[in-house]
Amino acid sequence: MRLYDHKKIESKWQKKWEKEKDFEAREDANAKKFYGLIEFPYPSGEGLHVGHIRSNTAMDIIARKRRAEGYSVLYPIGWDAFGLPTENYALKTGIPPQEVTKKNTGNFRKQLKALGFSFDWSREINTTDPAYYKWTQWIFLKLFEKGLAYKKKMPINWCVDCKIGLANEEVVDGACERCGGKVEMREKEQWMLKITEYADRLDKDLDMVDYLPKIKTQQRNWIGKSDGAEILFQLIASASQTHAEHTQKAAETGLRNSASSQHGSATLTAVKVFTTRPDTLFGATFLAISPELAKKWIDIGWQAKEEVKKFVAEELTGRTAVSLREEKEKKGVSANIQAVNPANGEEIPVWVVNYVLGTVGTGAIMAVPAHDERDFEFAMRYNLPIRQVILPQKHAERTQNVAEVYTGDGYLVGSGAFTGMKNEEAKDKIIAFVGGKKKTTYKLRDWVFSRQRYWGEPIPLVFCEECKKRAETAKSSQFSEGELLNPGWVAVPEKELPLELPKVKRYEPTDTGESPLASVTKWVHTKCTKCGGKAKRETDVMPNWAGSSWYYIAYCISENLKSEALISKQIQDEKIQKKIKYWLPVDWYNGGMEHTTLHLLYSRFWHKFLFDIGAVPTAEPYVRRTSHGLILAQNGEKMSKSRGNVVNPDKIVEVVGADALRLYEMFMGPFAEPISWNTDNIAGPRRFIERVFALVEKVNEDAPSGAVRFVMHQTTKKVSEDIEALKFNTAVSQMMIFLNALEAETSVSKEAYETLVRLVAPFAPHVAEELWETLGHKKSVHKEAWPAHDESALQEEQMKIAVQVNGKLRASFEAPSGTSEEEVKRLAKLLPNVVKWVQGKNIEKVIYIHGRLVNIVIQ
Ligand code: ANZ
Ligand code: ZN
Secondary structure, eight states: OOOOOHHHHHHHHHHHHHHTTTTOOOOOTTSOEEEEEEOOOOOOTTOOOHHHHHHHHHHHHHHHHHHHTTOEEEOOOEEOOOOHHHHHHHHHHOOOHHHHHHHHHHHHHHHHHHTTOOOOGGGOEETTSHHHHHHHHHHHHHHHHTTOEEEEEEEEEEETTTTEEEOGGGEETTEETTTOOBEEEEEEEEEEEOGGGGHHHHHHGGGGSEEOHHHHHHHHHHHTOEEEEEEEEEEESOTTSOHHHHHHHHHHHTHHHHHHSTTOSHHHHEEEEEESOGGGGGGOOEEEEOHHHHHHHHHTTOOOOHHHHHHHHHHHTTOOHHHHHSOOOOOEEEEEEEEEOTTTOOEEEEEEETTSOTTSTTSEEEEOTTTOHHHHHHHHHHTOOOOOOEESSTTOOOOSSOOSOOOSOOEEOSOGGGTTSBHHHHHHHHHHHTTOEEEEEOSOOOEEOOBSSSSSOBOOEEEOHHHHHHHHHOOOTTSOHHHHHSTTEEEOOGGGOSOOOOOOSOOOOOTTSOOGGGGOHHHHEEEOTTTSSEEEEOOOBOOTTSGGGSHHHHGGGGGGTTOOSOHHHHTTOHHHHHHHHHHOSBSEEEEOGGGTTTHHHHHHHHHHHHHHTTSSSOSOSBSEEEEOOOEEOTTSSOOOTTTTOOOOHHHHHHHHOHHHHHHHHHHSSOTTSOEEOOGGGGHHHHHHHHHHHHHGGGEESOOOOHHHHHHHHHHHHHHHHHHHTTOHHHHHHHHHHHHHHHHTSSSEEHHHHHHHHHHHTTTSHHHHHHHHHHTTOOSOGGGSOOOOOOHHHHHSOEEEEEEEETTEEEEEEEEETTOOHHHHHHHHHHSHHHHHHHTTSOEEEEEEETTTEEEEEEO
């Protein structure tokens, strides 16, 4: 028997594929195209994770199947190489991140190649390559030019240990996502990107794409669109006072003060609330404002009680946007101010509460405890009135003691002229009645785009005092929207891109939190290209989400990235546009659920912007988005270096081969679900490959038997469908069934065996290629057409046949109803439990009752 030598086979075919450039993508106008994308890896020092292999193999299977179906396929790979671990390593060792990155990508490349992925390596990209980030910088400059980037003092999440500002998304349970350290709020000047200007389209256009429902839901929740209204409530100082007393009391509390101060009177004479339920206005029993809004009032002169000031101060420290999303105990203090309900003139108290967000809507709400869970909880705790204004049925009775919140639709009660109306119909009427304004709000915030670190793309802007004055006074056409919006900030001219990251000796951020770049004085001090005066460079760099926001476009034009030509010229270039138009949008993008609200949303935003400036042809970047489950360590824990439970793929490839590892990762469990690793279980897939390999020696020109024909078509159908549905594990089991059926035959039909090899090919590409060659084919198995199944072969009904030995039931099996008597008898005799009884005995005769029974009579 021939030996299955995985090492020899795998390196042989990897070399051949590379030499023949088999997987290089071509813009073939006559072929349908398929662009399959996986999230490009961050080349960490730890090397490839077995989780990478799971998602890469899945898309590799799809890519190989598409090629077999005649598509021109792009399945690219590259490096998302800016990132903190590399920078922290540089900090510790003094080795420049550029060098560390080179070494790590070298290792990753070697590992990926050893797994036989059909990547188009000629299009490899690296976000830290100046030729690449030149484009990232150009896109930023475009955003800036159009007024979509602005600098703002922002309370940001600040990691005390990493000395870095974090996006809300990078704070997990109030701690730094990277180091687990303490996060506090700090005011910092930050570059912001106006992703909120795209909030509506980012929400609405989800209708056009084919994403897993849970991905759409997560994005929609994150964007948090709500249609509602803003309604103004007038404020008075205290409920117990008569109108005459009020003026005096107002002066005492400072209300009057601020009303006449230069801060304007609007703020404290009235408060604007945002509500999605104007229909419940008559049921509002108090107003609730956020600590942020209370702070603003205090800052402009509201003399709040000590208790209020204390509450506000406490709430505002350690309050991150993320911690607010978590459910927590509702707390508050009375503001000692009354507000007037504009619908019925009723006076209701104002409270400062922890459950209203300062950054959403107006930072103030009308509280309707009878119809809102949060308000209900609060009202119960502080003994505030609860008033029903919506009843499920038209003639239902109002309850005296409301014990439960009703959030559904119904009919209005106790709502003046609106009583009896359907609540949905009353909404607009009530808004009009009180002079409110319809409004849509979003939970989505603008994107904090700067990092006070080293290892990122330099932000290509300079600050010039001279231009600041000019931008503030003369709104001349010399200045772009961005330059007018940010007086003094001037764009680096496009011909100076890439603005390269200067070499530094030390990678520590400064103690004031400035980027290490701030200490490279020679780089910082420069000339303003607008007026020729003195200018200083921006020393913040971009976040690591920048390079990944357009990388799928870079793959389409990778050979143009290095060009010296101006990007604004190139992007209009017909040849380049042709490539972009050929490949975009991405047809299938698989990635981690953890990237749903960050990377996926950011890249959709950049894509839409690029669409608006005519750089890309589609409104959305990805047609379809799916997600894989994580691979956990054997005990169900997360696999991580610190836990010491990381599985090294190199060793497995060495011992059992890439094909067996790939097959195991596809077979281990449902693709979309998390699954624990178990090295012992690789033996099964390895054995499967060995059996397929051994069977080639039994192949002959006979036509397949009826039973085999049936399983062959069944398997072709199931594997084809399962791949499309990402059900790789059941596809593999079906191939195992097929193999069993072939092994049960005395002679193996070539047609059936070749079908098996072709179905195995995307999963275990090397061994399939080897067997295909052994069968006498000159062409690569990966260039053969994908097998088709014959539906009529599957229509055949199955016969269930009982097998007796001397009249005693010993086994049963199924065979297609067309199976001949001779064949049925033969199959019956092969069943293990039958073999057991007839072995060594003399068979006298075999009786067959058509479609039902075989009786083997022995002596
Ligand atoms: C009165 C009301 C009555 C409300 C009712 C709801 C139900 P979604 O749909 O999640 O967007 N709200 C408004 N601004 C808020 C803020 N800054 N922080 C916390 N909550 C805020 O939620 C919209 C509702 O959330 C708004 O409608 C408001 O409460 C509250 F039976 O107003 B509602
Ligand atoms: Zn200038």
